Amino acid sequence: MHISELDTPALVIDLDIMERNLRRMSEYAASHGIRLRPHTKTHKIPALGRLQLDLGAAGLTVAKVSEAEVMLASGVEDLLIAYPLYGPKKWPRVAEVAKKTRLTVSVDSYEVAEPLIPTGVEFLIEMDAGLGRVGVRPEEVVPLAKRIGTNVRGLAFYPGHLKSNDPAGLLQVSNLVQQVLREAAAAGIEFELVSGGSTPTMWQSHLVQGMNEMRPGTYIFNDRNTIASGACGPEDCAASILCTVVSTSVDDQMIIDGGSKTFTSDQTAAGGYGEVLGSPEAFFFKMNEEHGYIKRNGAKFKVGDRARVLMNHVCVSVNMEERIYGVRGEEVVETWEVAGRGKLQ
Ligand SMILES: Cc1ncc(COP(=O)(O)O)c(C=O)c1O
Known part of the structure; x- marks a missing residue:
């Protein structure tokens, strides 16, 4: 796929x-x-x-x-x-x-x-x-x-x-x-x-x-926390969240379909709730449960576009997913059930 x-x-x-x-x-x-x-x-x-x-x-x-x-x-x-x-x-x-x-x-x-x-x-x-x-x-x-x-x-x-x-x-x-x-x-x-x-x-x-x-x-x-610690570079980050832009109705802003039920509220030294890969000018400044608020700062996105967002704290994001996907280049080659998610006791 x-x-x-x-x-x-x-x-x-x-x-x-x-x-x-x-x-x-x-x-x-x-x-x-x-x-x-x-x-x-x-x-x-x-x-x-x-x-x-x-x-x-x-x-x-x-x-x-x-x-x-x-x-x-x-x-x-x-x-x-x-x-x-x-x-x-x-x-x-x-x-x-x-x-x-x-x-x-x-x-x-x-x-x-x-x-x-x-x-x-x-x-x-x-x-x-x-x-x-x-x-x-x-x-x-x-x-x-x-x-x-x-x-x-x-x-x-x-x-x-x-x-x-x-x-x-x-x-x-x-x-x-x-x-x-x-x-x-x-x-x-x-x-x-x-x-x-x-x-x-x-x-x-x-x-x-x-x-x-x-x-x-x-x-x-x-x-992003690992990058902030100096222990890795952006090229060493394997996980990201693929999101869809669902609204651009507010000037110079876009809403993506991942909010606090997808990303973590943990902050990093770099600021914001995640980094929009390939658009460093965009700033992920706020979340509701299903809405991620991104100030575009001129980044060109329209409704239906997709954005890949690097998260601040990956462990928390994985825990919120039923399954995650392994990709090689643009091909999805693995689907894993997150069997240990939500195991609190
Ligand atoms: C007891 C213990 N060992 C190891 C780790 C792994 O830490 P890290 O994710 O920084 O590698 C954790 C993380 O919370 C931990 O609580």
Whole structure:
């Protein structure tokens, strides 16, 4: 099918760019002796998890037990739930997933770990590396590992506070990791895995000494946030939303058929809710649910024209789509159901 035959709005993936992103990351990780365990929150599609594994990933990451259930279809043999999940409805589901694959859960309290111990899962102790979201302080890692006492596989952290690929922040993270590893060694504890990483910092991951696993997610597609971080260029962005211009009745403005149910309200340093590819003068300044407001600033669009818009935060957009489309040039060659969308529990 030609791309012009797709109904809009449609989230399209340039497969050549996506595959290049995946290969580059696999090569980078391998060249630094770091295991790659991509976070699948960005695509939520088992076939893409499979592709990541086939291209060298050692395992996959999810945030929810429901996402873990979906991602089993990728055939993953080493799955991480990088989230301190808690709840009596969740524990039996975790146990079921753990029967089907090697399952590890990141925890930052004994309360989260204790009910999971009978399920046979393994644990990573989550340390706060500066984001201030979850994670114990570095000096609390070893005491928590000792208290859990069983199946502790290693250390996890997420440098989500670092929005650029500036090495200074990562060197601070490296110091924290070193501190924990020294304390673990002194206590006779050996951490098999030291798992961190993110997309903004992806090419500097080797600066974190002792980190032997990285979990970038957004890198598969990239987005305007990744460009703003300096970790990729516009040519590395694989995902965009194909929209139709549905109204030009207001002077020098156009309305596209994607609004806040398609794009994210996240803002980037570059401003606006997305970038109209090929028309840098156009400015995507406002959204209602079904309407995207674009100041044309002279850009020539008429009703019925199509625009491809690069989004600020691709993970959120994918989560709103039932299916997304893979294109090579102008040909639509793949349609994927977003099996992990809306899996909140
Ligand atoms: C715990 C954890 N690990 C890894 C990632 C992947 O981050 P990124 O999309 O920046 O690569 C996330 C993203 O939210 C995360 O929360």
